[in-house]
Amino acid sequence: MEKYLKEFATEQKELIHILHKTQAEYGYISPEVITAISKHLKISESEIYGVLTFYKAFSLEPRGEHIVTVCMGTACHVRGGPQVAEEMERKLNIKVGQTTADNKFTLETVNCLGCCAIGPVVVVDGKYYSQITVKKIDGILKDYKE
Amino acid sequence: MEKITNPEQLSEWKEEILSRRPQYKKTIVVSSGTCGQASGSLPVIDALDEELEKRRLKDTVGVEITGCHGFCELEPNIIIYPEEIFYGKLEPKDIPEIVERTVFGDEVLDSYTYKEPQTGKKSAFQKDIPFYGKQMRLLTGNNFRIDPRSIEDYVRLDGYQALTKVLFDKTSEEVILEIENSGLRGRGGGGFPTGRKWAICRKAKSDEKYVICNADEGDPGAYMDRSLLEGNPHSVIEGMIIGAYAIGATEGYIYVRMEYPLAVKHLMIALEKATQYGFLGKSIMGSEFHFNIHLVEGAGAFVSGEETSLMASIEGKRAFPRQRPPFPAQKGLWGKPTNINNVETWANVPLIINRGADWYSKVGTKKSKGTKIFSLVGKINNTGLVEVPMGITLREIIYDIGGGIKDNKKFKAVQTGGPSGGCIPVEKLDLPIDYDTLAKAGSIMGSGGMIVMDEDTCMVDVARYFLNFTQEESCGKCVPCRIGTKQMVNILTRITEGGGEEGDIKRLKDLSKTIKTGSLCGLGQTAPNPVLTTLRYFRKEYETHIREKSCPALVCKALISYYIEPDKCVGCLLCLKSCPVDAISGERKKVHVIDQDLCIKCGACFDVCPPKVTAVSKYTGKKRKSILKKDSLKRAKR
Numbered sequence: 001m002e003k004y005l006k007e008f009a010t011e012q013k014e015l016i017h018i019l020h021k022t023q024a025e026y027g028y029i030s031p032e033v034i035t036a037i038s039k040h041l042k043i044s045e046s047e048i049y050g051v052l053t054f055y056k057a058f059s060l061e062p063r064g065e066h067i068v069t070v071c072m073g074t075a076c077h078v079r080g081g082p083q084v085a086e087e088m089e090r091k092l093n094i095k096v097g098q099t100t101a102d103n104k105f106t107l108e109t110v111n112c113l114g115c116c117a118i119g120p121v122v123v124v125d126g127k128y129y130s131q132i133t134v135k136k137i138d139g140i141l142k143d144y145k146e
Numbered sequence: 147m148e149k150i151t152n153p154e155q156l157s158e159w160k161e162e163i164l165s166r167r168p169q170y171k172k173t174i175v176v177s178s179g180t181c182g183q184a185s186g187s188l189p190v191i192d193a194l195d196e197e198l199e200k201r202r203l204k205d206t207v208g209v210e211i212t213g214c215h216g217f218c219e220l221e222p223n224i225i226i227y228p229e230e231i232f233y234g235k236l237e238p239k240d241i242p243e244i245v246e247r248t249v250f251g252d253e254v255l256d257s258y259t260y261k262e263p264q265t266g267k268k269s270a271f272q273k274d275i276p277f278y279g280k281q282m283r284l285l286t287g288n289n290f291r292i293d294p295r296s297i298e299d300y301v302r303l304d305g306y307q308a309l310t311k312v313l314f315d316k317t318s319e320e321v322i323l324e325i326e327n328s329g330l331r332g333r334g335g336g337g338f339p340t341g342r343k344w345a346i347c348r349k350a351k352s353d354e355k356y357v358i359c360n361a362d363e364g365d366p367g368a369y370m371d372r373s374l375l376e377g378n379p380h381s382v383i384e385g386m387i388i389g390a391y392a393i394g395a396t397e398g399y400i401y402v403r404m405e406y407p408l409a410v411k412h413l414m415i416a417l418e419k420a421t422q423y424g425f426l427g428k429s430i431m432g433s434e435f436h437f438n439i440h441l442v443e444g445a446g447a448f449v450s451g452e453e454t455s456l457m458a459s460i461e462g463k464r465a466f467p468r469q470r471p472p473f474p475a476q477k478g479l480w481g482k483p484t485n486i487n488n489v490e491t492w493a494n495v496p497l498i499i500n501r502g503a504d505w506y507s508k509v510g511t512k513k514s515k516g517t518k519i520f521s522l523v524g525k526i527n528n529t530g531l532v533e534v535p536m537g538i539t540l541r542e543i544i545y546d547i548g549g550g551i552k553d554n555k556k557f558k559a560v561q562t563g564g565p566s567g568g569c570i571p572v573e574k575l576d577l578p579i580d581y582d583t584l585a586k587a588g589s590i591m592g593s594g595g596m597i598v599m600d601e602d603t604c605m606v607d608v609a610r611y612f613l614n615f616t617q618e619e620s621c622g623k624c625v626p627c628r629i630g631t632k633q634m635v636n637i638l639t640r641i642t643e644g645g646g647e648e649g650d651i652k653r654l655k656d657l658s659k660t661i662k663t664g665s666l667c668g669l670g671q672t673a674p675n676p677v678l679t680t681l682r683y684f685r686k687e688y689e690t691h692i693r694e695k696s697c698p699a700l701v702c703k704a705l706i707s708y709y710i711e712p713d714k715c716v717g718c719l720l721c722l723k724s725c726p727v728d729a730i731s732g733e734r735k736k737v738h739v740i741d742q743d744l745c746i747k748c749g750a751c752f753d754v755c756p757p758k759v760t761a762v763s764k765y766t767g768k769k770r771k772s773i774l775k776k777d778s779l780k781r782a783k784r
Contacts, residue, residue: 015462016445020404054464054621056446057404073366074561074597075523077611083748090726111448111615113405114369115181116521116595117218117529126407128184134750135724 001036010041015051019058028059064099064106066144068092069123073112076119080133084120085109087134091141104145149424151432153310156301163302170208172249173227175290179214179376180408186237187222193238197245207249213289213377213412216531217277220260225272225290232272233258263527263549277528280547282509284517285493286533289377294412297419300380306425308499312388313433321392322348325495327503329515334360334451334488335563335592336668337514337581343485347393347475350483355395358460358479358486359386361402361409362444362451365564366615368595370519371489373531375402375409378493379416383439385495387425390437393485398439401456404446413441448565448619452667453486455621466623467667488593490519510536514580518591524561524598525552541575544598555600559683563592565612565619566672568679569605588679590672604701605684606691610638612676616669627670630661634677643704646692651681696767703747706766709773710751712737714761721751721762742777 004025008014015037022033029052038045052058070085089095092105099106115121118130122140129140150156174194178187191211198204217223220234226248233244233255240258247253254270261268262276269275283289292299300306312321326341347355359382363371374382386398402410417439420426428436442460449455450465457479459465478484494516498506507515514536520543523529527549534543540560544550551557559569568589570577577583581591599608617631634657637650658674665671681688690696697705710721710730717735729745732738740751755762765773 012462013460016459017443020443020445051462051464054447055444058445074564074595074611075367075529077366078524078597078599078603078608080749086748087726087750110405110446111364111619112366112369113180114363114372115184115218116367116369116523116597118181118184118221119523121184128180130181130184133753134726134748135754 001033002040005036005040008040012041012043015041015043015048016055019052019055023058028062061099062103064103066105066125067108068105068141069108069110069113070096071111071113071115071119071121071123072109073114073116073119075116076112076121079119081120083134084122084132084137087137088122091137105141149422151424151429153314153431156306156310156431160301160304163298167302168208171206173208173210174249175210175212175225175227177213177215177217177221177223178211179373180406181214181218182221182223183408185221185235189238190222190224190236190241193241194245197241201245201250203245203249207245210291211293212291213294214373214531215290216281216283216286216373216533217275217528218530219528230272231270232260232275234260264554277530277532277547277549280538280542281533282517282535283533284497284509285374285381285490286377286519286531288381289373292378294377294379295415297380297416297423300378304500305380305496306384306431308496309384309387309425310431311499312391313431313435318348318392318394321388321499324503325392325498328498328506329503329510329513330491330494330498330506331514331581332488333490333494333518333593335566335590337591340487340491340494343475343487344389344392346473347395347483347485350476352483354397354482355393356479356482356484357386357390357393357395357398358453358456358484359398359400359492360451360453360456360486360488361400361406362456363403363406363489363593364448364451364619365566365593365595367523367561367597368521368564368593370521370531370594372406372409373519374489374493375406376412379409379412380420381493381496382489383416383420384425385492386439387430387437388495388499389485389487389492391435393483395485396437398437399442399460399479400439401442401444401450401460403444410441410443417441447621448615449621449667449669452669455667456486457484464621466621467669469666490594511578511580513582518579518594520594520596522548522596522598524596525555525600525603526550526598527552536580537578539576539578540570543579543596544575548598551598551600555602557598558601558603559599559605561589561597561599561608561676562595563590563672563675564595565616566590566668566675567592567595568675569599569608569683570679571683588682589675602699602701604642604697604699605680605687606638606642606697607699607701609677609680610635610642613638613673616673620669620673624665624667624670626661626664627673630657630664631670631673633657634661634674638677641688641691642697642702644691644695644702646688646695648692650692651685651688654681690767694767696770698766700764700766705770706747706764707742707770707774708740708745708747708749708752709763709765709777710738710740711761711763714759716759716761718756718759720754720756724750724754726750742774 120132122129122132223234259270330340331337447465450459455465455467474484519533613635620627622628715737722730729741752762
C-alpha cells in the first residue's frame, strides 16, 4: 500500500484522486487503506472518512462483480425510470445500494448520466443500455449472469 | 509539427493541415458522443470501415468520427457530404445498402431519412430538417466537423486564432472590455455578466490567481456541457487560456463530474495535445504568458456544482459551500482570487474574440446576448440538444424544433432550470426566453435543461421528485435546507399517497420561505422552486390529490388502480405473462382479471396490452372506488 501511494503527492488536494484510484483498483476503501492514506497525506483518519462518505463515488464495503446503475434523472423519471429501478430490485432480489448474496451484482442509482434523449438508461459495468422498459431487463441481466 | 513558438507558425501549421487533408469524393460523418455510442454508433463505424474496405473505396470515401450532433433521438446518425444527406437510427446491417446505393450510386434512400412526426413529411438533407432549421449553432456547429481527439481538426477550423489575437494584439484590459461589450452572461445559471466578473478578479491583488471551468453539470436533464466537452474540448480550453490571460492567472482547473467518462477522456487527450503544441505551459506560443490546466474528477455530489463547494472539492475536502462575501474573485481556491465560469461560458469566449463583441451583441435580446444551448427532453418528439438565439419563444422550441409532444398528447408544462427551476404552463408558451423573462415566470434559465411534460405527468409527483432530489443532495450544513427539505418531501409524499391534509399547502409554502431565506448556497435558496411554481400554476392538482384522493394524471401509485375491461379483453395472455407478481389470472381467449390485493401497480400489463386492444385501464378518484367495490363484491360471490 505504501508503495502504491508513492506515486501521489502528499497534499490534501490529492485525496479525492487517491480515493478514486483505490476504489477503481480494489472495489472499495478498506480501513487499512484509510490508515495508509492518513499517514501519506498527514491528515486525520476521521477527515478522510468524512470526505469519502460525503461523496457517492466511494464505498466502504466490497461491491459485486457487476455494477448495475439505473439513471434517475428527470427525463428518465418522466419516461418510467422508477419502474425500471423497482423491477431491477425485484429481479435481483435486493434493494438499491445492496449487493446480491452471490456477490454478482450491486444495484445503484445515479442522478443523471446526461443521455436524457435515450432514457430510461441503465448502465452495466460502463456499458450503456438505452430506452429500457421493464420488459427489457431480463435480456440485459442475462448477459452477466453466466 | 513541434511546439508553436510564434503566430506565423500557427498559420503555417493550419495551411499544412489543410493541404495534407485528403480530398475525398464523399465523406461520411458519424455522430459518436455518449448518446451515439449508447445507441450503437461504434458497431456502425466498424461496419462502415469493413464495407468501404471490401469495396476498395477507402481512397475516395472518408469516414469521420465526431462528437454529438445534437439530434439524440435519431442516434446513431450519419451525414454524407458534400450533399449533406442525413440518415438516422442506423444499424450495422443498413451499411452495405447505404454504401452501395447512396455513397456509390448517389441515390437517396427513403427508409433512413427523417420523417416529421406530425406531418409525415420526409427530409433527406440536413438543412431541410426542421429540428436544425431554427437553430443557430454558433458553439455546437463545429461538432459536425471535428474529431474531438484531433487538435489538427480544431486548428484547421481557426482553432487557437482567438488566443493568438489576444496574446499578441491585446492587453488584458482590452480583452475584458471586449467580453464586457459582448454582453455575455454566465451560462451556468446565474447569468452574472462575465466581463464584470473577470474585471473584479483582475483587480484583486495576489501573487497567484486561478481560473476554474465548472463542468460539474449536475442538473438532471441538462447535458449541453457534456456535449461540448466531448465534441469540441479545445474550444473550452482556448476560452480558459484567454480568460487566464485577461485575469492574470497562472493555473487553471477543470472540474468535471465522474458520470461523464467520455468527456474526461476527450479532455485528457485535448489537454495533452494543447501542452505538446505549446498552447499550454511555459511561454505560450512564444509569448511571455505561462498557464497550465489540471483536470479534476468529481465524486458524485450534486452540491459540488456550487462554486464555493466546488473549490472545497478541488482542495480535497467535503464539498461544503461557504458564506459569500468574500466572493471567489477576492478569496477563492486556497484563499487566492479565483474566476469560475461554466463550460458553455468558456466556449463562447473564442467566438467573441474571433468575431468581435459588436457582432456577438447583435444576437439575442436586449439584456441576454448570444445563443443558449438547451437540452430538449422528456415527452417530446425530437429530443436532443438545441442551440438557439436568446429571445426565441418556448413554442418555437417545443413545436418547430422539437416537433411537438410525443404520441400527439397534450402539452402540460415545461420544466426549466433543473431542481432550482420551475414548471412553466401552457399559457406561457409564447414567452420569449432569456434570463429575465424566465425569472419573472417563476423559473430560471439554469444550465439549460428543458424537460417537456405532457398530460400524463403529475405535477405533484414532479415536485416530489425534485424535492426528494435536493433533500438527498443537501450537504447538511444549513438546518433549514437539511431538515426543511426532508419535511417538504414527507408532506409531498403523503399527498401523493393519499394522506394529504387541509393545511398541507400552507405548510409547504411556509417551509419554502424558511428554506429560501435560511440557506447559505444556491441549492437551498432555490430548492423550494419546483414546489412554488407548481403551486402557482397547478394548485388545483394539489387540491384534487388532497381532497379527493385522486391523481388526475394517473401517476401516483397509491391513488390509482389498474383494471382489465372485460368487454375489451381478448384473452391473449400477454399481460398475464408480463405480471411480475402473478396478480393476473385467466386463460387463452378468456377475460383476464387483476387481483387488486396482489397488484403492485408496476404498469407492466398496461404497457404490454396491444394498442389495438387497450383493455387495461387506469382509474383514480370516484371511478376507482366504484370499480374496486364492484371487484370485491364479485370476488365475495365467488
